[in-house]
Amino acid sequence: MTPIALPADPVSFPEEAASFMLAGPAGKLELISDIADPGCARRGVAVVCHPHPLQGGTMHNKVVTMVERALRESGLDTVRFNFRGTGASEGAYDEGNGEGDDLAAVVTWVRRTRPDDALWLAGFSFGSYVSIRNAVRLRADALISIAPPVGRWAFETVAPPTCPWLIVQGEADEVVEPQAVFDWVDALKRKPELVRMPETSHFFHRRLMDLRGAIKHAVRGWLPAKRSGA
Numbered sequence: 394m395t396p397i398a399l400p401a402d403p404v405s406f407p408e409e410a411a412s413f414m415l416a417g418p419a420g421k422l423e424l425i426s427d428i429a430d431p432g433c434a435r436r437g438v439a440v441v442c443h444p445h446p447l448q449g450g451t452m453h454n455k456v457v458t459m460v461e462r463a464l465r466e467s468g469l470d471t472v473r474f475n476f477r478g479t480g481a482s483e484g485a486y487d488e489g490n491g492e493g494d495d496l497a498a499v500v501t502w503v504r505r506t507r508p509d510d511a512l513w514l515a516g517f518s519f520g521s522y523v524s525i526r527n528a529v530r531l532r533a534d535a536l537i538s539i540a541p542p543v544g545r546w547a548f549e550t551v552a553p554p555t556c557p558w559l560i561v562q563g564e565a566d567e568v569v570e571p572q573a574v575f576d577w578v579d580a581l582k583r584k585p586e587l588v589r590m591p592e593t594s595h596f597f598h599r600r601l602m603d604l605r606g607a608i609k610h611a612v613r614g615w616l617p618a619k620r621s622g623a
Contacts, residue, residue, distance in 0.1 A: 401415065402416055404506070406507050409428060418494040419483060420483025421481070425452060427465055429467075434468050434470070435468035435511075436617045437511035437512070437534070438511070438513070439470070440472045440499055440500060441460055441464070441472070443479070446478060446519075452475050456596060456601070460515050462605060463606075463609050474495070476495050477495055493526055512534050515539070519546075521541040522541060529552050534617075536556055539561050540563060543574045544569070558585035560586070561588045561608070562588070563590045567594055569595060575587075
């Protein structure tokens with residue numbers, strides 16, 4: 394489904410798939426929102442973050458879109474967005490610092506338009522670093538991290554969230570060292586749910602449907618209540 398184009402800074406959450414621009418800390422941010430099927434809709438919104446913008450990462454990345462699909466099929470409405478300097482988003486790459494502020498701007502809009510909804514964060518690779526790093530300050534109700542780039546960023550300085558947390562890591566990841574991720578998880582005092590996927594590369598080649606299933610299965614018990622009429 395092609396998202397409809399909306400004016401900038403919509404005052405309500407779109408009722409169908411939509412693309413629009415939102416005021417961010419370094420200029421306009423490019424967003425796409427989508428809604429769950431009314432029959433399974435839950436009182437929650439998931440914001441999904443994309444991989445490294447200097448390495449071709451955008452909100453249209455196939456892992457990002459599969460994560461979005463899994464969460465939407467689970468009943469959550471969703472928001473994807475391009476970090477500063479990516480796609481039509483204004484500004485320039487900022488080493489994960491400004492990107493966290495971009496995420497905060499999107500979350501502020503979601504909370505303004507859906508004040509009674511649970512707020513979930515999700516991310517792939519660099520996007521998982523940004524979302525993990527900001528989960529506590531943004532008071533996320535759940536967190537999904539796909540191939541977090543441990544060893545490439547200072548994860549040891551990040552305060553781990555206390556909300557429900559899923560990590561999915563491919564065991565044949567050629568970008569992120571899988572054992573570094575497993576060792577980091579083992580060192581955490583409060584353990585997230587970890588799904589290890591054998592024979593799976595960083596971009597989940599030929600395993601995207603397995604990723605979708607793993608996410609849907611893991612988050613089933615965390616989902617917020619159904620929307621009225623669902």
